[in-house]
Amino acid sequence: MRKMNPFLSLFLASCLFFISHSQTTSNTSFEHHCLPDQSHTLLQLRQEFVQKRLHSDDWYDYYDLNDYYNGSYPKMKSWKADSDCCSWDGVTCDPENGHVVGLNLTNSWLNGRLNSNSTLFSLRHLHKLNLALNNFSSSTIPSQFGHLFAW
Structure with a gap:
């Protein structure tokens, strides 16, 4: 050998x-972390809505655990200023530059109005947005949504 x-x-x-x-x-x-301005914008967005279930009667408390496992929970409640927003529930960041590129706030117990001056429209790099199954109080769809995904 x-x-x-x-x-x-x-x-x-x-x-x-x-x-x-x-x-x-x-x-x-x-590996980039959330940019400070992106984190600040998301925290401002959280303040624009009340986070509560659509039905808050005691009778429905039985279903709370079931709702949680089916994806219904207040995602924004876990957003904390002292943590990286790229790790927050429902937030997706571009790994190369730290910009927020996706928000999935489906069934997140959001209640309030979608206003044309919402900080949501400050997220210029957003490519994906899901706000389904929330209560926006019969808001009209702001025209700014048309500019949100324009490149």
Whole structure:
């Protein structure tokens, strides 16, 4: 049986080291956290709505646990100023730059009006938005929605 050339062994070990090191650094170098202005905007958006269930009678308390497991819970309630908004429920960020690109606030117990001056329209990089199954008090759809996804 032939022995492996020591230079070839050293070369292969070096290649493996550089390949594994470059993959590790490339993954972490593009990891961005939520930008401060994006976090501030989302926290302002949270203040625009009351978060309560549409039915708050005691009779319905039996269904609370079932609602939670079916995705009905106040997602914005967990949003805290001292944490990265990219990890908040319903928030999706661009991993390359930290901009908020998606909001999924489906069935989040939001109650209130969608106003044309909502801070929602300050999220200029938003590509996906889902506000279904909330109570916006018969709000008319603000014309700003037409500009929200325009590039």
